[in-house]
Amino acid sequence: MSFIVQRRFTAPFAILAVAGLALAGCSSDTGSGSGSSAGPGPGDAGDADGVVTIYGTIQDTEADLLNKSWAAWEKESGIDIQYEGSKEFEAQIGTRAQGGTAPDLAIFPQPGLLGDLASRDLVQPAPEGVASNVSEFWGEDWAGYASTGDTLYGAPLMASVKGFVWYSPAQFKEWGVEVPTTYQELLDLTKTIQGKTKTAPWCVGFGSDAATGWPGTDWVEDLVLREAGPDVYDQWVAHEIPFNDPAIKSAFDSVGEILLNPDYVNAGFGDVKSINTTPFGDPARALGDGSCALHHQASFYDGFIQDPANGNATVGPDADIWAFITPSVEAGGSAVTGGGEIVAAFSNDTDTVKVQEYLSSPEWANSRVALGGVISANKGLDPASASSPILQEAIKVLQDPATTFRFDGSDLMPGVVGAGSFWTGMVDWINGKSTDEVLDNIEATWPSE
Incomplete structure (x- = not known):
């Protein structure tokens, strides 16, 4: 799912077929559009009164940084941006849109939710x-x-890159091992470390309160994309192939070579089943104290690793902890999964248009990223603006034209699956339920057309 610092919950929404979607009105001779209104759609909405309201899921410190990111532009433009963050965004945005109390702009953490409202001309x-x-x-x-x-x-607004494998450069040097370039080499590396240390190399945590299981979906999504390729990934997300398709079973089997192997998990925490009871943030401490050699988690995780409560380890190529992208099946592969947000409008007055344009610009991206903790896939973003080496690395991955990017699959699936049976299915799988039974159960929950 979409991630900046914490897991966000989703409500059921229509799936968005990601293959073959085209950009509208994006020819190279399009003007800047400052002060222009939106094209045909729901109709004129909103008045240019010098105030633009924005609604989203971003809260607390992140919301403070969001407000700071556009403060200078507010003064220059004379437009007052009023942001409201809510844990109930997914449940409330549709109700507000239909009830006439929609904000001028909304920050959607799930493309599927935006697609649902757009399909209803809202x-x-x-x-x-x-x-x-x-x-x-x-x-x-x-x-x-x-x-x-x-x-x-x-x-798009902000972004995250998933599928990083976190490790200690000093330990790799001590063991005489190198960063793998294929998934098989990752399995070989795991076996080598286990042989040298006589302990499980991987630490894994699926625990996340009501969202327990989501880190496992990220593992599966990584392997579907790397093994089966982007076309099959898109078909899976759009349910053009069933959840229990052989390609998805193969991805589970590949993930299981690590997660279901008691020799490989769960370093510092227990046996295989302890994965479900280990909070997803706790492996950061095990990485820092050296009891865990490998951990799979997104770019945001450097904040957990460097948290004083987890030991205050440093992150960087020559620091305590560094990371590499989960390798593809074949060397040289450049497919990654990730998350992010989309800014869409319910109003089309000139003030709202100006704010929406600014938030889609490199100027805003550089302003926000320079404040720390987040990245963006905006090609006009200077990677040096990022607050940490891993975020700089993630920006380079997103900006690389050779990168094949796919949004987190569970965010694109109906909520009853992506934020429901897929999560619980991962828990059942770790607890010993067979792959076939888990996949059949998830497939059975997919809403009928």
């Missing part, structure tokens, strides 16, 4: 200036996640 198509920015500064994959049919409805 969201404004993106104005020309936003479409122009998306065309220039964002890849086609990202444009697709902000589109429904052939219409662009918003622009």
Whole structure:
């Protein structure tokens, strides 16, 4: 799922087919669009009164940084941006949109939720200036996640790169091992470390209160993309192939070579079943104290590793802990999964358009990323703006034209699956239920067309 610092919950929503989505109104000769209104859609909405409201899931310290990121622009533009963060965003945004109390802009952490509202004509198509920015500064994959049919409805905001494997460079040097370039080499590396240390190399935590199980979905998504490729990944997410398709079973089997092997997990915490009871943040401490050699988690995890409560380890190529992307089946593969947000509008007055355009620009991306803790896939972002080496590395991955990016699959699936049976299925699997039974159970929960 979409991630900046904490896991966010989703409500049921329609799936968004990600393959073949086209950008609307993004030709190279499109003007900046400043002050322009959105194209045909739900109709004129909102008045340019100098105030633009934004609603989203971002809260607490992150919300403070969000407000700081646009403070200078507010003074220059004379527009007052009023942000509201809520834990009930997914449940409330549809109700507010239908009830006439929608914000001017909303920050959607799930493309599927935006796609659901767009399919019901509750969201404004993106104005020309936003479409122009998306065309220039964002890849086609990202444009697709902000589109429904052939219409662009918003622009990406922040992002995360998933599938990092965290390790100690000093330990690798001590053991005489190197960063793997294929998934088989990762399995070989695991076996080598286990042989040298006589302890489980991997530490894994699926625990996340009501969302327990989500870290396991990230493992599976990584392997579906790396083994079966982006086309099959898209078909899986859109339910063009069933959840119990052989390609998905193969991904589970590959993940199981690590997660279901009692010789390989769970360093510092217990046996295989302890994965479900270990909070997802706790392996950061095991990495820092050296009791765990390998851990799979997204780019945001450096904040957990460097947290004083977890030992205050440093992150960097020559520091205490560093990371590499989970390798593909074949050497040289460049497919990654990740998450992010999409900014879409319910109003199309000139003030709202100006704010939406600014949030889709490199100027805003550099302003926010420089404040720390997050990244963006905006091509105009300077990687040096990022607050840590791993975030700089993640930006380079996102900006690399050779990278094949796919949004977190569970965020694109109906909520009853992506934030329901997929999570609980991972827990059941770790507890010993067979792969076939788990996949059949998840498939049975997919909403009928």
